[in-house]
Amino acid sequence: MTTQTPESTGGHDDTAQVYRVAGYAFVLNLFLAVLKGFLAVTSGSLAIMAGAIDSGTDAVASLVIYGGVKLSTRKTKGFPLGLYKLENVASVLVAIFIFIAGYEIVGQIFSGQQQPPEIPLPYIWLLLAATLMIFFFGRFAIRVGRRTNSPTLIAEGRHRQVDVLSSIVVLVAALLGYLEVDWHILGITIDQMGACLILVFIVRAGWDLLSDGMRVLLDASIDFATLDRIQEIIKNDPQVDRIIELSGRNAGRFQFIHAAVTVKTHDLDEAHQISRHLETRIREQIPHIEKITILYEPRKREHVRIALPLADENGRISAHFGEAPWFAVVFVQRRDQTVQKQEIMKNPHAATETAKGIRVAEWLVQAGVDHVGMKEDISRKGPGYVLANGGIQVHLISGDDLDAAVDDILTKGI
Ligand SMILES: [Zn+2]
Numbered sequence: 135m136t137t138q139t140p141e142s143t144g145g146h147d148d149t150a151q152v153y154r155v156a157g158y159a160f161v162l163n164l165f166l167a168v169l170k171g172f173l174a175v176t177s178g179s180l181a182i183m184a185g186a187i188d189s190g191t192d193a194v195a196s197l198v199i200y201g202g203v204k205l206s207t208r209k210t211k212g213f214p215l216g217l218y219k220l221e222n223v224a225s226v227l228v229a230i231f232i233f234i235a236g237y238e239i240v241g242q243i244f245s246g247q248q249q250p251p252e253i254p255l256p257y258i259w260l261l262l263a264a265t266l267m268i269f270f271f272g273r274f275a276i277r278v279g280r281r282t283n284s285p286t287l288i289a290e291g292r293h294r295q296v297d298v299l300s301s302i303v304v305l306v307a308a309l310l311g312y313l314e315v316d317w318h319i320l321g322i323t324i325d326q327m328g329a330c331l332i333l334v335f336i337v338r339a340g341w342d343l344l345s346d347g348m349r350v351l352l353d354a355s356i357d358f359a360t361l362d363r364i365q366e367i368i369k370n371d372p373q374v375d376r377i378i379e380l381s382g383r384n385a386g387r388f389q390f391i392h393a394a395v396t397v398k399t400h401d402l403d404e405a406h407q408i409s410r411h412l413e414t415r416i417r418e419q420i421p422h423i424e425k426i427t428i429l430y431e432p433r434k435r436e437h438v439r440i441a442l443p444l445a446d447e448n449g450r451i452s453a454h455f456g457e458a459p460w461f462a463v464v465f466v467q468r469r470d471q472t473v474q475k476q477e478i479m480k481n482p483h484a485a486t487e488t489a490k491g492i493r494v495a496e497w498l499v500q501a502g503v504d505h506v507g508m509k510e511d512i513s514r515k516g517p518g519y520v521l522a523n524g525g526i527q528v529h530l531i532s533g534d535d536l537d538a539a540v541d542d543i544l545t546k547g548i
Pocket residue numbers: 188189192293296297335339
């Protein structure tokens with residue numbers, strides 16, 4: 135197919151930026167997991183260990199998102215089915231691992247024979263720095279997410295804000311450990327209580343990974359109800375001629391939509407506007423769509439249809455548009471601009487009381503007309519806008535003769 139441009143959404147810069155920030159999220163979480171893991175093992179703090187597992191979980195979740203964004207930037211038709219299934223299998227496996235790790239921590243918390251952790255001062259500073267990094271990264275991700283209209287990044291940012299809370303819990307537990315504050319409640323130390331609190335965050339993150347991964351695996355990743363709704367939205371746009379292809383895939387909670395349509399215009403800018411408009415409409419009605427790719431190409435027809443309002447059946451041009459009792463539709467062969475046939479049709483709305491111009495314009499759009507010639511200038515009136523929206527080009531003509539009018543339009547070029 136002679137696709138004009140492979141991407142109508144956002145543009146390359148936006149996509150590259152979403153991709154980059156999703157990558158940073160993974161690197162940050164992995165770094166934090168390794169850092170906290172090291173601090174936990176060397177200090178013997180359960181709370182810090184729980185924090186490390188929390189960050190590790192988030193690293194895996196970020197990697198899944200990163201993979202989803204990366205796949206969405208491919209310009210292939212259809213999607214590499216095997217690959218994204220693998221992502222989801224991985225997230226389910228990791229979720230199970232997280233629950234096992236959480237269970238281990240619970241076991242240690244309640245084993246009751248734990249040495250108090252030994253926390254040197256630099257550990258406090260490192261944990262404080264980690265908390266600040268998460269905080270600022272979260273704000274950064276939300277800002278870029280808003281600008282690029284990316285629900286993935288906004289969700290990443292929100293998640294980082296929640297992580298700030300769990301990091302503060304770890305920080306406070308470590309600080310009290312450093313100060314050698316030795317409180318017990320029912321024999322449970324502060325470090326153990328901190329670990330308990332972090333477990334809540336771990337279970338939450340693990341559950342998200344598990345349920346998103348399972349949902350995508352069980353759904354076979356095609357949500358027909360959503361695709362149907364999108365199909366309706368696209369079909370209802372008067373400037374869309376036909377849907378050639380429509381597909382979608384999931385990455386976690388997010389959906390990636392791919393559509394190919396033919397549009398009723400040859401103007402590239404206009405075609406681009408149509409696809410932007412479609413994207414906006416779809417986003418308005420369906421949340422959590424990360425990316426919509428709409429391929430568009432002009433509709434191909436052998437004939438161009440030219441409609442003219444007639445005063446009588448013999449081909450005398452009417453001075454009016456909506457009130458004209460008859461319409462001629464002339465079929466011109468695109469290849470050599472010769473007239474193939476003409477049909478005279480009765481105006482079904484001539485007797486209508488109100489808004490007949492608009493109704494006639496809608497009727498012509500539905501009839502697949504490409505050009506309309508008329509004497510009245512309606513470009514700033516309702517019917518003029520309906521015609522323009524339907525991709526119909528309006529030509530002002532003079533004279534009363536149908537054949538002359540058609541020649542006139544053809545010589546001006548269509
Ligand atoms: Zn988290």
